[in-house]
Amino acid sequence: MSSTEKIPYVVTGKNYTAVAVNCAAKSGEWIKSKLGQYKSLQLKSSLHDLVTEVDKGAEQMIRRLIMTHFPHHAILGEEGVEPGTDVSRLALEQAQSEEYLWIVDPLDGTTNFVHGFPFYSVSIALAHRGEVIVGVVYDPMRDELFVAEKGKGAYVHGSPIQVADERELSGSLIASGFPTERERALPINLAGMAALAPQVRNIRTAGSAALHMAYIAAGRLTGFWELNLNAWDLAAGSLLIQEAGGRVTDTYGQPYHVGVRDVVASNGHIHDAFVHALAEVDAQG
Numbered sequence: 001m002s003s004t005e006k007i008p009y010v011v012t013g014k015n016y017t018a019v020a021v022n023c024a025a026k027s028g029e030w031i032k033s034k035l036g037q038y039k040s041l042q043l044k045s046s047l048h049d050l051v052t053e054v055d056k057g058a059e060q061m062i063r064r065l066i067m068t069h070f071p072h073h074a075i076l077g078e079e080g081v082e083p084g085t086d087v088s089r090l091a092l093e094q095a096q097s098e099e100y101l102w103i104v105d106p107l108d109g110t111t112n113f114v115h116g117f118p119f120y121s122v123s124i125a126l127a128h129r130g131e132v133i134v135g136v137v138y139d140p141m142r143d144e145l146f147v148a149e150k151g152k153g154a155y156v157h158g159s160p161i162q163v164a165d166e167r168e169l170s171g172s173l174i175a176s177g178f179p180t181e182r183e184r185a186l187p188i189n190l191a192g193m194a195a196l197a198p199q200v201r202n203i204r205t206a207g208s209a210a211l212h213m214a215y216i217a218a219g220r221l222t223g224f225w226e227l228n229l230n231a232w233d234l235a236a237g238s239l240l241i242q243e244a245g246g247r248v249t250d251t252y253g254q255p256y257h258v259g260v261r262d263v264v265a266s267n268g269h270i271h272d273a274f275v276h277a278l279a280e281v282d283a284q285g
Contacts, residue, residue: 016070016126016133016134017134017136017147017149019065019066019069019070020124020125020126020134020135020136020147021136021145021147022065023061023062023065023066023122023124023136024062024122024123024124024136024137024138024145025138025145026061026065027058027061027062027106027122028121028122028138028139028140029140030057030058030061031054031058031106031107031113031120031122031140032140032141034054035113035116036116052107052110052113052114054107054113055078055079055106055107055110056079056106058106058107058122059077059078059079059080059104059106061106062077062104062106062122062124063075063077063080063104066102070100070102072100073098073100073101073102073126074095074098074100074101074102075101075102075104076091076092076095076101076102076103076104076231076232077102077103077104077105077106077232078104078105078106078230078232079106085181085228085261088230088231089259089261092230092231092258092259093259096130096258096259099128099129100126100127100128101126101127101130102124102125102126102127103124103125103126103127103132103231103232103235103236103258104123104124104125104232105121105122105123105124105210105230105232105233106122107120107121107122108120108121108122108123108208108209108210108211108232108233109121109207109208109210109211111207112206112207112208117207118141118142119139119141119206119207119208119211120139120140120141120207120208120211121137121138121139121140121208121210121211121214122136122137122138122140123136123137123210123232123233123235123236123237124136124137124236125232125235125236125238125239127235127258130257130258131150132150132235132236132238132239132258133149133150133239134148134149134150134236134239135147135148135235135236135237135238135239135240135243136148136236137210137211137213137214137236137237137240139211139214144156144157144214145157146161146214146217146218146240147240148217148236148239148240148242148243148244149243150239150243151243152243153243153244154217154239154240154241154243154244156214156218161217161218161219161244162217162219162244162245163216163217163219163222163241163244163245163246163266163267163268164216164219164220164221164222164267165219165267165269166222166267166269166270167269167270168270168273169196169199169200169270169273169274169277170199170200170201171201171222172200172201172222172223172270173200173201173202173203173204173220173221173222174196174200174202174203174204174221174222174223174224174225174266174274175203175204175205175206175212175215175221175223175224176189176192176193176203176204176205176224176225176226177189177205177207177209177212177226178190178205179226179227179228179229180228181227181228184227184228184285185227185228185262185285188227188282188283188284188285189225189226189227189283191281191282191283192225192277192278192281192283194281195277195278195280195281195283196274196277196278199277200222204221209224209226209229209233209234209237210233210234210236210237212224212237213234213236213237213238213240213241213248213265214237214240216237216240216241216244216246216265216266216267217237217240217241217243217244217246218244219244219267222266222267222270223264223265223266223267223270223271223274224263224264224265224266225251225263225264225265225274225278226262226263227251227261227262227285228261228262228285229261229262229263230261231258231259234248234256234258234260234263235258237265238256238265241265242256245267245268246265246266246267246268247265247266247267247268247271248263248264248265249263249264249265249271249275250262250263250264251263251264251275251278251283251284251285252275252279252284253271253272253275262284262285264278
């Protein structure tokens with residue numbers, strides 16, 4: 001094999017990454033099989049924050065698989081936490097003292113799933129003493145598995161990925177979302193969109209923060225920002241981006257940690273300009 005050929009990344013054995021991959025793949029395929037067949041739809045924190053029995057079933061599946069291999073590890077899953085910003089923050093604070101903490105969003109993009117819009121994902125991360133060391137995002141509709149391991153790079157389908165090379169906001173395709181918290185976060189996020197739209201190539205709001213971040217790692221998006229997200233939305237994607245050569249911070253440019261809720265992620269080259277554009281219109285939260 002020549003030195004220029006790419007060597008596929010292969011996960012082997014019962015290690016942390018292998019278990020994360022197995023959990024994401026199995027739950028993702030099960031979710032896909034339930035598309036258009038969910039029976040119950042409930043509101044969580046608002047009209048725009050949905051949950052189905054599929055979300056709950058997928059999380060139970062993931063929990064069982066993790067506990068089979070690592071019974072002494074802790075798990076922080078979206079469906080195991082009551083709705084609301086304060087409750088989510090408290091749940092994370094209580095879990096952060098655990099040596100090994102799995103951070104799980106069993107179905108990131110539930111609204112898309114409910115409407116049959118094919119952009120949703122399973123997001124699974126493992127933090128060791130507060131630092132994310134494994135990140136997996138699985139898109140069951142495209143059968144794309146994004147995997148990152150601390151210090152070992154980021155991959156999709158076993159092939160290395162890296163962030164886009166755009167150097168200016170003007171050439172950047174960025175993404176955001178419409179926060180479910182409508183009183184504070186939504187108006188601030190909309191102000192950021194209004195400010196950035198004339199400065200970038202375009203903005204996408206496809207409805208899955210985890211997939212948006214995986215797309216930055218794969219070079220398909222240049223940046224992403226959104227307010228009032230949770231650890232389970234961001235943890236896996238943060239490692240994917242960092243291992244692919246990008247940068248993840250809060251909206252003030254401070255380094256990412258699992259407690260960050262207002263996030264800016266990018267290929268790194270545009271990051272300072274990105275944060276500055278939000279600061280100019282007081283859209284940092």
